[in-house]
Amino acid sequence: DMQEDKEAIFDAVDNVKLCLKTFIPMIETMTVIKENMRNAAAKGFINATDCADYLVKKGMPFRDAYKITGTLVAECINKGLTLETLPLEEYKKLSELFDEDVYKAISLEECVNQRKSFGGPAPEAVAEQIKSVRKILENEKEN
Template sequence: NFQRVILEFAEKNRQVILPGYTHLQYAQPVFFSHHLLAYFWMLERDKLRLKDCYVRVNVLPLGVGALAGTSLPIDRAYVARLLNFPLITENSMDTVSDRDYVLEFLCCVALLMMHLSRLSEDLILWSSPAFSFVEISDAFTTGSSLMPQKKNPDVAELTRAKTARVYGDLFSLLATMKALPLSYNRDLQEDKSSLFEAVKIIKQCLKLYPRMIGKMKLKHENMRKQAQKGFFAATDLADYLVEKGVPFREAHGMVGKLVKHCLKENKSFEDLALKDYQKISSLFEANVFQRIKLEESVFNKESTGGTGKKSLARQIKLAREKLEEGENPIAS
């Protein structure tokens, strides 16, 4: 299943360092595994939403007639027990006109597809020459009819596009339902096309994605090379000053001045001498050079849920426990 593939791929590559982005601008370095596991937890929420949705799907509607119930001596609760339904619907008019359970399911799978689309966008960017962080297997890419050198991430791109189709299925049914008077109207037969298409799409995507991730190759050195660029340790330097009693607001400003000085002199933090740091603040000591190392910047983020080495190990352990709880995974 997809979550298991993500977890195993994360465990296999837990030493790989990747640039972390905000606003698509390099922000701080993180473990690649930490980034990938974000999608594990998205899928975990998707799984819980679908399970919760099933509670409202698994309700017996039989026996309500056309809209008013029936005068025949039926026992709906008995039928529910025979068919293993835990509940029966309580209002006949609501029952024949209700499509909430379809809409709720479509909401759940729309969120799931949104998560797959975000992962697709990451893979599309990472596999492009501008990033060159990963190589997607030929089985999930195509060439160009004109340009011999091209290797296009078709599965990721089509997943991104199929997300819009599932959104359309949800919005189409919402628009159908919005002005229907009670109770049944023929408009409701249009729920089938929206539901069936969304199910087909999500099953296709969840069938392909575990295979694509499992066969993906990481370009470790390219990731590391990019992670070492820029002023990735700026926040670490601010934290360094905070640990010495400087309010973060002031520490932020001091490090901003240090970055400005580096830009003016065309230098990195590593190029500066201790005296350069001490011109900004006398609190900088020789151990500051340890804090601006790439590994140190990643390793020291040990708050729960952070990218630190111990924190990542805890996260992997918790993810493993989630899979071993015996709950049915999203993709099987």
């Protein structure tokens, strides 16, 4: 076995090692500006799926919820608004299932907190990943 089939993996590992050498000093010297991070995360209607999920949780088929959400996003774009700033009466024109609680469901914090799966951005998922990586690093130190 000349490991020719693994050449791409070896190249990838070498590239990752180079990236890590670059990332360490970058991360050590970077300044985190939370407001800029939040503003960047809030752009682009990343909460549109959460808006559709909101309707699904209230009993609407996803296909219909998806269509309504698409209409809402288009309206926001035309009016220069976001889903968070669109007035409730605009939501209600498309479905009576919308209520004041839609704003909580589509908030950035709620959108992040709902992503609890492995590798997700919810705080508990991130904490679990950090714990896992620390354990791996400790094992590496011992070996």
